[in-house]
Amino acid sequence: KGYLRERMRSALWFLRSVEQRQGTIVRVATAIVRRQEDFFEKGLSHLRPLVLRDIADDIGMPESTVSRLAANKHMATPRGIYPLKFFFHSAISHALQGDISSVVVKERIRELIEQEDPVRPLSDARVARQLNRLGIRIARRTVAKYREELGLPSSEHRRRVLR
Numbered sequence: 001k002g003y004l005r006e007r008m009r010s011a012l013w014f015l016r017s018v019e020q021r022q023g024t025i026v027r028v029a030t031a032i033v034r035r036q037e038d039f040f041e042k043g044l045s046h047l048r049p050l051v052l053r054d055i056a057d058d059i060g061m062p063e064s065t066v067s068r069l070a071a072n073k074h075m076a077t078p079r080g081i082y083p084l085k086f087f088f089h090s091a092i093s094h095a096l097q098g099d100i101s102s103v104v105v106k107e108r109i110r111e112l113i114e115q116e117d118p119v120r121p122l123s124d125a126r127v128a129r130q131l132n133r134l135g136i137r138i139a140r141r142t143v144a145k146y147r148e149e150l151g152l153p154s155s156e157h158r159r160r161v162l163r
Helices: 002-035 037-040 054-058 063-070 102-114 124-133 139-150 156-161
Strands: 072-075 080-083 091-094 096-100
Touching: 002 054, 002 063, 037 102, 054 063, 091 102, 096 102, 102 124, 102 139, 124 139
Parallel strands: none
Antiparallel strands: 072 080, 091 096
């Protein structure tokens, strides 16, 4: 009887733990959806900067808990399936829109490079200048970092490919 009682207690503890974890996942996902509503309705260009601390504060849990929970989890959305970590990005200052997500800036960099004249590919400095004209405050070094993260070659390599 003692053995069975202990096994039952362990099983109940395990089930409560699973329920608590599911509840926390739902709370995190709900907080993300609430903060990224424009992204879900209008698309990638409306993704807002978001850090783990924001969600942790919303749900009243430590940042480390939110970080562990977001690891290796995905969210099915009307726009596709995204890792939970996708929604957490730093902010880049924008003259007109306030802060915008680094993901949005990366997408703008990709668009500029895709639309460039293949004979005269845009250097990182020229991309930075164009983004600054659009109101996005970004340094050449940050453009280079984001371009590399996107897997796009440098202007020199893009020029060589053309030859």
